[in-house]
Amino acid sequence: MEIFGSLDSVASGVNARTPLRGLDTEEGTESTMNINPYRGFVDRFRDAFRNETTAFTEVVAGSRQNPCPPESAREALRVALACEISVAEQRPVRVAEVTGR
Structure with missing residues (x-):
């Protein structure tokens, strides 16, 4: 990777x-x-x-x-969503932005 x-x-x-x-x-x-x-x-x-x-x-x-408990899978999903937003909007995206934390 x-x-x-x-x-x-x-x-x-x-x-x-x-x-x-x-x-x-x-x-x-x-x-x-x-x-x-x-x-x-x-x-x-x-x-x-x-x-x-x-x-x-x-x-x-x-x-x-x-x-790989569910919490880890959810965090991996959050990272993937941040990556998708980053590509779509052509800007850095923090994982916290996706999770609302």
Whole structure:
């Protein structure tokens, strides 16, 4: 995931296998910036899917607390709504503006 703000940008999930290509080599040609890039979506997110499925079955079985309680889901929705308003109105939007806090 990449997030671009007015003061900075950050990326999550970038590692040695992330399929990145450089365009500014000495020869002016494209170059691969990693040796063993992910082959696709499933290759990249296999472990995450496995972990999510394990967590789900443990929650259903009652052996684990829900790692994403409703409060967290609502907060994620507030962030998404702030992002949508920001895009629509082309301005920074604080989450507090969306929640009325």
